[in-house]
Amino acid sequence: MAEGKKEQQLIGGEIERSKAEDLLYKMVLTRTFEENALEMFALGKVHGTMHVSIGQEAIAAGAGPALKEGDYLLNTHRGHGHFLMWGGDLNLMMSEFLGKENGYCRGRGGSMHIADVESNNLGAQGIVAGNLPISVGVGLSIKIRKTKQVVLTLFGDGAANEGAFHESLNMASIWNLPVIYLCENNQYAMSMAFERAFRIEQISDRASAYGIKGLTVDGNDVIAVHQAVREAADRAREGQGSTLIEAITYRYQGHSKSDRQLYRTRDEVKKWMKKDPIPRFAKLLDIDEEGFNKIEEKAKVDIKNAVDFAENSPEPELSTIMEGIYA
Amino acid sequence: MAEGKKEQQLIGGEIERSKAEDLLYKMVLTRTFEENALEMFALGKVHGTMHVSIGQEAIAAGAGPALKEGDYLLNTHRGHGHFLMWGGDLNLMMSEFLGKENGYCRGRGGSMHIADVESNNLGAQGIVAGNLPISVGVGLSIKIRKTKQVVLTLFGDGAANEGAFHESLNMASIWNLPVIYLCENNQYAMSMAFERAFRIEQISDRASAYGIKGLTVDGNDVIAVHQAVREAADRAREGQGSTLIEAITYRYQGHSKSDRQLYRTRDEVKKWMKKDPIPRFAKLLDIDEEGFNKIEEKAKVDIKNAVDFAENSPEPELSTIMEGIYA
């Protein structure tokens, strides 16, 4: 019994140990997946573009698990981590990434549109802020159906300057919708630095323009993100409406594969790498080098297996090209 | 000499007496014009729709005259007052209203698009908030040309919930553009009450979301509006960027001709009528009933003459229908 209790100790007062260990694994898995993806691009194995979240894994690790089954996710273009934290299957995800028929979207969507409607994961997004108006509809739908679900809507700092941000937050506010707006402020929208695109200190300050709660948290701290999202979800479920959470983080890699990163210095990147969320969370979990190596090894094996799975999966038949447009 | 000095006394510390008298006249003229227009509609003399500003005349009277020649105006659908205060010619305005060839827009625009580009009056607007992104361009143009002009951009409370509002204010802020955003908060967007569409106390509070100055003034007080706009213009000319001014006022008439006004009570309208800006400004100017009657008489005569002028003006020739599309 004593041991059992210890098992259920809440890490950082928020997350059960077993769950936390799984999250750490998934953070490592996300990073491994994305590093592997970058390699596959370099080797020409995949086409199109993709956006990796290396350095930002804590947000996904903190956010998704703070919600309940039945809640909704509206993801972004930089959303592999969120997809995995939402319970996404690595193999089917890899298949989608390689454009295979058994991928989540039958190979039609790819990284930028990967979705799993069955688990209320309403998809990644190719249009910056494109998911923000949608979250109004999801919120309304919950309100009308009276189901106590909540929506987690992700977006970047850049998205917060689209008109859609404004309309969405105002509508969610006046109707008291259960939407959690989680802004991943990774300091840049492509080449546009936060300081150049905003003349305010914090994006969360914009919450006051809509009369909703706003707060800024350390986006490299799994616990801080978890707590903020969990509390926002609690409020939303109690009918207290929307919250704007800004999670401060940093993207280590280029915006997409073609980014030469002239807009920042190597030093700046290095400075942020010292705040890497993965070792930080591992430390919080008291996981030593050996333990961590094991996790990394497992992630590598899982990725390799997923690549094998996906590579051996069938391509969509050309004859099916017109399928799935209309119901 | 002493008398001359008295003549130049500043009403409310802001406006020279002779100018103020002209403003009062133009406020009365605006109202007379609009009352007459409502009648013409009722008689079926004009087609289309129009939006009257009866009850809101103080904003136009305070704003336009606070600016200088060469400054720009971006007007709204409820902009007859602003058009007149910007120096619009009543006859040509009436001609436009009746769709005549000698109207400001050759009869192509009507009340909703009336413009006089020559005097930097860049037109009324049929799309709510449609002028807000345009003001970014005008502001940029001034900045690049280094001409110390400013732009006065008008819009209603309803417009402040369009995405365009957000993008515009943010861009004007980060680039420090000389734009004066003047929001005429007349409590309603068509049938949508301010309290239903916003969950904040004041629209001007949104200025902080962009890091610009915001303030709310009594929109039925010519002097208060004048002062706010003049100061905003001064700041803009000194390179201190944009200001969001909210002017609180009220619309007495329906939104447009087809409005049955079920969304408000007669009592509410009456309450506001007690704060009517025209008698209030007349009182400030120490104009007695007799003096005021004279002003009204003159306005009526001017309107009658303008109607005669417009009615006797030629219609556009059908053969010219394809003119004016391309330069």
Add this chain to the structure above:
Amino acid sequence: MREISYMEALREGLRQSMEKDDRVFLIGEDIGIYGGAFGVSAGLLDQFGPERIIDTPISEAGIAGACVGASVTGMRPVGEMQFSDFVVLAMEQIVMQGAKMRFMFGGKAELPFVIRLAGGSGTGAAAQHSESLENWFVHVPGLKVVMPSSPYDAKGLLLSAIEENNPVMFFEHKLLYKMKGDVPEEMYTIPIGKSKIVREGKDLTVIATSIMVPRSLEAAKILSKEGIELEVIDPRTLKPLDEEPIIKSVIKTGKALVVHEAVKTGGFGGEISAMIMESEAFDFLDAPVRRLAGLDVPIPYNRNLEYHAVPQVENIVEEARKIVQNIY
């Protein structure tokens, strides 16, 4: 049968849909106590309350987004663009999200929403309140486009659109709102994707949409006195288009005229004309298919110019006569 107006027919369709299916709700600007800018939803707030008749701030992208998000999570929203012109502010949500989501997700999502749009000129509302933009949406895979021209069709097509499991752009015409016609009281549906021969004739096939249907029928009456018999076809659904009745008719008449209000250049008339050309009707054409459509001009405010900017009865008469008499 009972006669009611196009507007009343739409209102009845909305009411009956909402009574039948509590997943249906309406969302738009001033649709509640105001009853909609053109009165279509008058009275519905009283019956259904503010949770199902949702007045919005002036946020067209938000309205469309509300439709996308609510529909993909199981509701059946009907959004309104107060004037069809304002859809320019909702294109991203409609075209990039609503239209493509099902496909992008591998066919695993359903988006049963309707966007109602009040279109067309003729009310003196000038260039920003008078557009006919339907062909933009015909060009977008994933959408359906419907355009009723009579009270009967308005109700039946609206009921179908609301039952449809795909996004439907439903274009109404301001000048038709007051048009009266026979409309059954009970619920009935008109299948989406079915055109209608509204008048039979042997001399010329006129394919007309929306308000151009009653105008073409008037033109037909006039020409009939001269011995010219127009066959008038209303596609009713622009996408997907019911091609066969058009092709058959053209095979019969040997001649065709497409009439729409939207600007001719880049408009739906080109689609119809090209479709006829590519069909087996080509070999039966005695004259080229012609288009009579809006001039390439923004709608002018002036009443006379506005009138002449789009096809009127007399223009249809003249054009049809010319084609039939081969005086081109």
Add this chain to the structure above:
Amino acid sequence: MREISYMEALREGLRQSMEKDDRVFLIGEDIGIYGGAFGVSAGLLDQFGPERIIDTPISEAGIAGACVGASVTGMRPVGEMQFSDFVVLAMEQIVMQGAKMRFMFGGKAELPFVIRLAGGSGTGAAAQHSESLENWFVHVPGLKVVMPSSPYDAKGLLLSAIEENNPVMFFEHKLLYKMKGDVPEEMYTIPIGKSKIVREGKDLTVIATSIMVPRSLEAAKILSKEGIELEVIDPRTLKPLDEEPIIKSVIKTGKALVVHEAVKTGGFGGEISAMIMESEAFDFLDAPVRRLAGLDVPIPYNRNLEYHAVPQVENIVEEARKIVQNIY
């Protein structure tokens, strides 16, 4: 002559325009230090500084509004939509303001701005980054629409577009950016509204736009070996359309095929087809004008499906052969 890429040609056009006329400035997302998502504006920030190469927040309506407002007050802005798809967010400013303002103001305003848009599929960017939306703008009075298919045209048309006193939608194609070709170093203009016969032939007139021009030329080479000679015409300007050379060519060949990447339904091909039908070429048609265009599908991510969603060389070959050999 010197060979440079389509992208370099555009960049040179931008640079020379800016050197010549200090009213010209560029505005868009990541066009400064990043050099534009496709590199078109690389290096221009260094030369012209941040006051004339303006990086914006992600605010497409704001970018378009900046063009409208700056142009009507005397500047000559060139805005960029990073991917042409994002223009869905700028429709109001382009269509309701920029296109109509001059007309609504009685012809008393000038709006000399250009919107550059990177369009087209073929890069694996899926449904929201691969659209070809040009026909939407062809349908809008007040706009001009340009679509260069070669480095030479890209530069010459861009210089014209910037000198033009009307709003111009300038559609580039992502897959053309690396295409090389002869481009004079000096400034030169290609008139807007002039098409080009890019290959002469007697058997079939192919009217192709953008990337379909090089694809049609390749197809022509292949067919030439079979004795079939295609005449390939590139309208270059879609609005206003230079009809006469097309009509003349069809009179000569008796057959026509329109090829574009955009979805066929509701697309520009219908306009061309209908225009030919309505012209004096009708009487010379030995076969119906046909359209070969994008399938009615959002662009799929999968490489093979993406490839087959739009016309490729082999499809053009096959279609052209069928028409010429009358095997429809």
